[in-house]
Amino acid sequence: MSEENKLILHGTWSSPYYKTVELALKLKGIPFEYVEEDLKNKSQKILTYNPVYKKIPVLVHTGKPISESLVIVEYVDETWKNGPPLLPQNPYSRAQVRFWVSFIRDQLYKTMFAVIQTQGEEQEKAVEELLEKLGVLEDGLKEFFPNIGNLSFGNGKPISESLVIPVLVHTGKPISESLVIVEYVDETWKNGPPLLPQNPYSRAQVRFWVSFIRDQLYKTMFAVIQTQGEEQEKAVEELLEKLGVLEDGLKEFFPNIGNLSFGNGDMGLLDIAMGVVFGPYRVQEQVAGVKIIDPDKTPLIFSWLNAISKHPVVVDSTPPLDKMVAMLKIFRQNALSSSAT
CATH class of the missing domain: 1.20.1050.10 (Glutathione S-transferase Yfyf (Class Pi); Chain A, domain 2)
Incomplete structure (x- = not known):
């Protein structure tokens, strides 16, 4: 890989956020250089590449840093068209994937770690909360991804990754979460100005x-x-x-x-x-x-x-x-x- 096209992934092997990006790159068959970061002694590169959160993972492509695991995954999927898609092509299916990926990240990650980090009555409450949220996920999978036992696209191809307002209903199908809805609108209706840039x-x-x-x-x-x-x-x-x-x-x-x-x-x-x-x-x-x-x-x-x-x-x-x-x-x-x- 030429220097100008070099792909470098900064992360920590134990981080689920790093692992998200690592799997995405490997599933797409994209070679990359991995840099292990010490989170107790962050490198100057991490502080420079991600001055906002100062966290991993950070993907550096042609010298440009991209931060936040789910942002990186969508960037990878839009930049490299070779290999299996990480999100489905249908806008409604993409919206559902984005919604449930956010649910897993925002609801399950922290609750899972709360189970690991606690004991006694506090742990019992964390387990109860986790099982409740897993039940919500189970119901969502039954409705939107009934064949997910054969991976999320239901065809054996590698995986991509309680109701609140707003909810957009289009042709009888509900889409939830404001940012998920906006991307769905942008991908479904091509008339009018784009809501996200093309690059x-x-x-x-x-x-x-x-x-x-x-x-x-x-x-x-x-x-x-x-x-x-x-x-x-x-x-x-x-x-x-x-x-x-x-x-x-x-x-x-x-x-x-x-x-x-x-x-x-x-x-x-x-x-x-x-x-x-x-x-x-x-x-x-x-x-x-x-x-x-x-x-x-x-x-x-x-x-x-x-x-x-x-x-x-x-x-x-x-x-x-x-x-x-x-x-x-x-x-x-x-x-x-x-x-x-």
């Missing part, structure tokens, strides 16, 4: 930062609204720190995002994810009584949010200001009352 590396970056917004910023933003005093000060500090991380990421990967993520006035998945959380930031600031979006500290985020707010689709779908303020005030009051009891 696999750019798609990987969008998926990474959308997950960052969802997993890191969403909860922290609501913590600011739900608290007061010293607790709120800590939440604001944490939020501003994470917004700084996002600002740095935007500068590196989406420098023209002030004109929306495609740089041409079209909205995509990244714009949607940010707009949903911080589109009404002025309302959030008014109700919480704190400054969140500072044009001096995060100028790219500031200009980006302004561009999102002016998009005709967003303007048309934004509720009246007084309605948003009233709703958020009730939400804050209920949270503060609950914490006081």
Whole structure:
């Protein structure tokens, strides 16, 4: 393999997240160089390649790093068309795979480790929780992957990997989880602007930062609204720190995002994810009584949010200001009352 096409995977042999990527590469028949990382003494490369989470795995392809195991797997599947596909071709089937992979990662991993790390009554509770979640997975497999005993595509080919809203029902088939739904929409309806870029590396970056917004910023933003005093000060500090991380990421990967993520006035998945959380930031600031979006500290985020707010689709779908303020005030009051009891 030539130097410019060199593929390097940084990981730790015991990590299930590393193992996810290792299996994906091997199933596709893609040669790669493996670098074992010591998580107690992280290498400078890991800190450079993944400055946001400073975690493994990291795949480096043609000198470009991709982080987060599921983001990497989709990047691999979209970049190398040789070998068996890691996700099915049908958009609905792809949506179901994405949903259940997220369920396994977000629900089963931690609960399984809780069983291993505890004992006595605490372990009994962890086992009970794990068995309940495995039952949910079992029911899902029966409905969506009845032949999975012969691997998930039900044809012997190598594997890819409680109900919440929103749920999209298309031709009688339900699709759950917002980001899963958005990718399903993008893959099913080709009219209109694409919601993700066509280039696999750019798609990987969008998926990474959308997950960052969802997993890191969403909860922290609501913590600011739900608290007061010293607790709120800590939440604001944490939020501003994470917004700084996002600002740095935007500068590196989406420098023209002030004109929306495609740089041409079209909205995509990244714009949607940010707009949903911080589109009404002025309302959030008014109700919480704190400054969140500072044009001096995060100028790219500031200009980006302004561009999102002016998009005709967003303007048309934004509720009246007084309605948003009233709703958020009730939400804050209920949270503060609950914490006081």
